[in-house]
Amino acid sequence: MIKIVCKNVIWGFLAVLIAILVSGTIQTWAANPNLDGDSHPTRFKLNECIADVKEVTAWNDKETLDAARNICEIRQSHAKQKARFLASLKKLQEQYQNYTNHGFDKQLPTAIADSWTIVKSCIDFKEGFTSPHNVAVLSVPEDVRSSCYSLGASLVESALFNQTQ
Incomplete structure (x- = not known):
């Protein structure tokens, strides 16, 4: 059970990190096309x-x-x-x-x-x-x-x- 929770937390953290990186990239590109x-x-x-x-x-x-x-x-x-x-x-x-x-x-x-x-x-x-x-x-x-x-x-x-x- 703890393994599943930890695994979900890690995947959630990675998803948030990827979203932050992607949104930062999109904003930079959109601001200077x-x-x-x-x-x-x-x-x-x-x-x-x-x-x-x-x-x-x-x-x-x-x-x-x-x-x-x-x-x-x-x-x-x-x-x-x-x-x-x-x-x-x-x-x-x-x-x-x-x-x-x-x-x-x-x-x-x-x-x-x-x-x-x-x-x-x-x-x-x-x-x-x-x-x-x-x-x-x-x-x-x-x-x-x-x-x-x-x-x-x-x-x-x-x-x-x-x-x-």
Whole structure:
């Protein structure tokens, strides 16, 4: 009888431990999802952009170079806005992590997850209204993400601004 009770306690303890580990993993993943999709915000060297343009077009050298420069610029904007969004989330977390007066410390994980949801919903919405072809298959995903990360960063920054006045 004691063996059965001990065995059940151990299994119960393991189940709780696994649930804690799984929930912690899910929250970490949900708070920082990969929304890059078909974009390549880290491929903004000119030779990389030229290679990508050549994969989707058969243009002359001048047209290819002009398009590649444009793609690199859009990718850099995407990377910049994503970094701005991540920095704003970090500031939000730093500002409210120990602020317990109004329960902001408990709201913080939800606010961060909601911020990611807003950016993802923006991307889904905008991509739902596009059907790019030719070189636009390279620029549209970058442009969409750049604008959606900018929207998310502005939203988070406005929450920081309102609380610091």
